[in-house]
Amino acid sequence: MSDLLERLRGRGWRMTSQRRVVAEVLDGDHVHLTADEVHARAAERLPEISRATVYNALGELVLLGEVLELSTDGRAKRYDPNAHHPHHHLVCSGCGTIRDVTPAGNPLADLPEGERFGFEVSKAEVTYRGLCPSCAGAAGAAGAAGAAG
Secondary structure, three states, X not given: OOOHHHHHHHHOOOOOXXXXXXXXXXXXXXXXXXXXXXXXXXXXXXXXXXXXXXXXXXXXXXXXXXXXXXXXXXXXXXXXXOOOOOOEEEEEOOOOOEEEEOOXXXXXXXXXXXHOOOOOOOOOOOXXXXXXXXXXXXXXXXXXXXXXX
């Protein structure tokens, strides 16, 4: 769960109207928007906001460590406000939907000592890939149509 606005207020981040609307757009659960999506949603609330302002705000949030910047399969970077809660990502190979997941166990403990090659591992980033229900349904329907023809 994101608590981005509260975290930014607590840090004393100068909350201009543009920065506030970018943070509001990003705040929430399972939010993984591209910069263009952030800009489009921000412009609905604040029509005069520029694309450059959105990119600058996103860059600052990433540098502050308040938002994660995700790159998956050469697609546009996505921004995740769930930066302070350990989690992994489930990515749809079809449409690119990303969901936060928190599986049981500790991925650092799951890495055998012999596979660490002397590294002092401090963090693990796991990405699970598959098809979301919509894409899986479409793939199943396409396969059924092909088999019928």
